[in-house]
Amino acid sequence: MDDTPPPLVETRxxxxxxVLTPHRSLGQGxxxxxxxxxxxxxxxxxxxxxxLGAWPVTGFFGLDVLLLYxxxxxxxxxxxxxxxxxxxxxxxxxxxxEPGGRARVWRCEPSFARAELERRGRHDCRIVLSxxxxxxxxxxxxxxxxxxSFAEALQAALKRYRAGPLAPAR
Numbered sequence: 763m764d765d766t767p768p769p770l771v772e773t774r775x776x777x778x779x780x781v782l783t784p785h786r787s788l789g790q791g792x793x794x795x796x797x798x799x800x801x802x803x804x805x806x807x808x809x810x811x812x813x814l815g816a817w818p819v820t821g822f823f824g825l826d827v828l829l830l831y832x833x834x835x836x837x838x839x840x841x842x843x844x845x846x847x848x849x850x851x852x853x854x855x856x857x858x859x860e861p862g863g864r865a866r867v868w869r870c871e872p873s874f875a876r877a878e879l880e881r882r883g884r885h886d887c888r889i890v891l892s893x894x895x896x897x898x899x900x901x902x903x904x905x906x907x908x909x910x911s912f913a914e915a916l917q918a919a920l921k922r923y924r925a926g927p928l929a930p931a932r
Contacts, residue, residue, distance in 0.1 A: 778919035
């Protein structure tokens with residue numbers, strides 16, 4: 763008989779859950795079309811320069827294609843960043859997963875947690891979660907409008923949590 767305890771599974775249903783990811787406007791299909799067009803234009807232009815006797819220029823067209831490809835690959839890798847925000851009974855948890863797969867978790871008691879939208883300029887803001895002296899900035903990759911909307915939704919969820927199940931509906 764096996765005496766090992768079963769793995770811990772989260773049994774509390776989330777009261778609020780959101781997954782924040784960076785936006786990338788160019789999908790994989792469009793990336794293939796763009797790279798095919800760039801390769802085609804670079805190849806034809808390189809052939810033109812080769813035929814004119816300026817063959818060293820051809821290598822620079824290949825270098826441009828390589829650098830553009832690497833820049834897009836780096837951008838897609840950075841897009842794997844993910845922040846999961848969950849409010850469950852007794853815990854506010856933020857799990858940040860880096861593009862390389864490493865995850866870090868920030869936890870706190872939601873009764874005393876605050877979610878604020880800090881304005882840092884006319885069009886710049888950031889979402890700050892705080893509890894006591896601990897502070898965490900989340901959603902830094904979101905657009906300012908998305909940050910404001912998310913902060914408002916999280917503030918509302920924390921307010922509902924503090925009101926409790928016995929509080930009168932408003």
